[in-house]
Amino acid sequence: MRNRTGTPERAASRDGAGLPLSYAQQGMWFLERRAGTTRYADPMTFRLTGGLDVTALRESIEELVRRHEALRTCFPVVDGRPVQIVAPDLPVPLPLTDLTALPAAEREDAAARFLAEDLRRGFDLAHGPLVRAVLLRLAPREHIVRITLHHLVSDAWSWWAVLLRELERLYAARLVGQPSPLPPVPTQYADFARWQHAWLTGPAYPGHLAYWRQALADVTPLPTLSLARPAPSRDARPPRTRWLTFPQPLYDRLRATARRERATVFMLLLAAFTRVLRRYVDTDDILVATRGGFRTRAEFEKAVGFFVNMLPVRTRVTEDGAFRDLLHQVRRNLLGVYAHRDVPFERLTADLGLWRPGFRPVISVCVSFQTTPEVPPALEGLDVTLVDHDPFSPYPLDLGFYEDADRLRALLTHHPDQYDDTVADRLLDDLSQVLDAACREPEDT
Numbered sequence: 001m002r003n004r005t006g007t008p009e010r011a012a013s014r015d016g017a018g019l020p021l022s023y024a025q026q027g028m029w030f031l032e033r034r035a036g037t038t039r040y041a042d043p044m045t046f047r048l049t050g051g052l053d054v055t056a057l058r059e060s061i062e063e064l065v066r067r068h069e070a071l072r073t074c075f076p077v078v079d080g081r082p083v084q085i086v087a088p089d090l091p092v093p094l095p096l097t098d099l100t101a102l103p104a105a106e107r108e109d110a111a112a113r114f115l116a117e118d119l120r121r122g123f124d125l126a127h128g129p130l131v132r133a134v135l136l137r138l139a140p141r142e143h144i145v146r147i148t149l150h151h152l153v154s155d156a157w158s159w160w161a162v163l164l165r166e167l168e169r170l171y172a173a174r175l176v177g178q179p180s181p182l183p184p185v186p187t188q189y190a191d192f193a194r195w196q197h198a199w200l201t202g203p204a205y206p207g208h209l210a211y212w213r214q215a216l217a218d219v220t221p222l223p224t225l226s227l228a229r230p231a232p233s234r235d236a237r238p239p240r241t242r243w244l245t246f247p248q249p250l251y252d253r254l255r256a257t258a259r260r261e262r263a264t265v266f267m268l269l270l271a272a273f274t275r276v277l278r279r280y281v282d283t284d285d286i287l288v289a290t291r292g293g294f295r296t297r298a299e300f301e302k303a304v305g306f307f308v309n310m311l312p313v314r315t316r317v318t319e320d321g322a323f324r325d326l327l328h329q330v331r332r333n334l335l336g337v338y339a340h341r342d343v344p345f346e347r348l349t350a351d352l353g354l355w356r357p358g359f360r361p362v363i364s365v366c367v368s369f370q371t372t373p374e375v376p377p378a379l380e381g382l383d384v385t386l387v388d389h390d391p392f393s394p395y396p397l398d399l400g401f402y403e404d405a406d407r408l409r410a411l412l413t414h415h416p417d418q419y420d421d422t423v424a425d426r427l428l429d430d431l432s433q434v435l436d437a438a439c440r441e442p443e444d445t
Contacts, residue, residue: 018083021075022193023200023344024294024306025152029075029082029125031394032152038122039394040151044159045115045387046376048143054135056174057379058094061133061147063170063180064163065090068304070153070189074128082125084190090129094145098137107138115146115387123150144387151306153189156372157295158304164377172380189305192294200347208340212312212348215336219314219354221362222287225280225397227423237416239393242424244410246432251408253439261324263331265408266369269401270313271323271330272434273367276427278317286315289395290334291368292341310345311337312363323438366398374404397427 021029028040065071072087097114099107114136123130130150137143154163166182173181199205246254258268274286294300294307313333317326348354354362376384398413410431414424 018076018078018085019190020193020197021082021084022189022196022294022306023346024308025075025084025193026082027346028152028306032125038150039392041119041123041148041392042151042154042159043119043146043148044164045144045146047385047387048145048379048382049385050141050382052141052143052382053171053175054094054096056171057135057145058092058133059174060167060170061094062092064166065092065131067166067180067182067185068163068188070158070303070305071131071149072129073153073189074124074126074130075152076126084193086190087128090131092129092131092133094133094135096135096137100137100139104139111136111138111144115144118146118148125150125152146387153305155293155306155308156370157293157307160372160374162302162304164375168377168379171377175380185302185304187299187303189303192300192303192305192307195297196294196342196344199342200344205343208343209348209351211336211340212343213352215314215333216312216352216354219287219312219362220283220285222277222364223281223283224364224418225277225423227280227426228418229420229423230418239398239413240416240421240424242412242414242421242428244412244428244432246408246410246435248407250432250436250439254408254435257439261327261331263327265403266401267331267334268327268438269369269410269435270334270367271315271327272438273399273431274315274317274330275323275326275434276430277365278319279430284316284318286317287362288313288315288365288367289345289363290337291366292338294342296342309341309343310363310366311341312345312348313337313367323434323441327438364396366393366395367401368399369401370403374402 032038032040066089069086072090073084074087075082076085077083099110102110114134118134121132130153131148133145133147135143135145169181173179254265254268258265261268270288270290274288277286277288278284289310289312292309292311294309295303300307313330315326315330315333349362374386376386378384393413395413396415396418400411400413402409402411410428412424412428414420
């Protein structure tokens with residue numbers, strides 16, 4: 001929505017009563033409050049080698065926060081419901097922890113302990129801020145910077161395609177004492193939240209809901225895999241991760257097979273993993289979710305915020321069916337899902353009654369494909385490398401695929417109270433075997 005001058009209205013600052021949350025934010029806010037602790041921290045951590053200008057870095061981070069309303073947002077409860085309130089300004093300290101007094105051999109361990117402790121720090125959703133930054137000095141020309149946002153105000157695209165790209169230009173300008181070279185942000189996250197609520201009351205929504213009602217008719221949750229090994233524990237243990245890098249020859253065959261079958265690589269990967277899941281459940285009806293985005297409108301491309309939507313994908317997987325038939329079914333299913341991706345998962349589950357006892361959604365397995373290139377910021381005079389961290393997922397099994405530098409990797413996040421490391425390794429091994437066989441099947445038929 002635009003005002004008389006043609007510029008987007010600043011919905012977040014029109015009154016003091018706050019604005020409604022998007023549906024994705026409502027779902028995450030509820031789960032966070034129910035957990036009683038911060039589960040959805042979204043950190044970005046980089047090692048900086050070279051001559052760092054700490055003042056320029058701090059001012060650049062503060063300019064990012066000034067530009068994007070989402071980063072100045074908190075979520076108090078008003079009249080029994082959470083609302084979004086945007087602060088007019090928000091300073092972002094960049095405290096420096098100097099580890100150079102430690103012996104060189106001890107600094108990396110000390111840095112790892114510091115970062116682990118920082119990740120456990122909570123956010124106050126009601127009062128904010130939902131952004132913080134820290135800086136570690138390991139040597140005069142070696143630092144680690146971490147900027148942590150709450151996932152309520154960020155997503156992968158916000159980080160990799162918007163914030164880190166803007167940070168590059170802001171830091172370069174600050175180094176030479178110049179103001180921000182960036183144009184004003186055309187659309188803020190509050191504009192998206194308002195658009196979403198309007199769209200859901202408009203004429204298009206009933207048709208989209210009818211698609212989902214048919215696609216998910218009589219759906220049942222995916223049973224717990226027979227591989228599960230529940231571990232008695234009073235306190236839930238944090239998720240664990242397993243990485244798998246696919247051999248280059250297999251990756252080349254996957255791409256060739258996808259082209260031949262007029263499918264994407266992700267369609268092929270998803271079909272293969274549904275076949276793996278079918279081995280360990282007593283049903284042909286395999287229901288998983290994939291992550292989609294709400295950035296289907298160009299005006300939201302440069303907006304920062306939580307634009308992620310969970311999209312249910314239902315597949316009939318017979319034990320002895322041809323993989324080519326399964327792939328074509330997955331292709332049809334995903335095309336339908338993507339055509340109706342603007343329906344928020346939280347609204348969908350409410351309208352179709354897909355919640356299980358204990359306010360648990362019907363989805364227990366997520367399979368996604370990361371399409372946003374993960375390129376560290378190019379900060380002038382610095383060599384910047386990403387420091388890996390294990391992401392949190394609420395799903396017992398969460399499989400993500402990444403294409404970068406002409407290679408394919410998979411990251412399986414699993415909850416050890418249900419699926420231990422041995423199970424995770426077994427699933428990834430099975431996936432590799434199914435994919436290898438799938439690439440050969442069309443050639444043999």
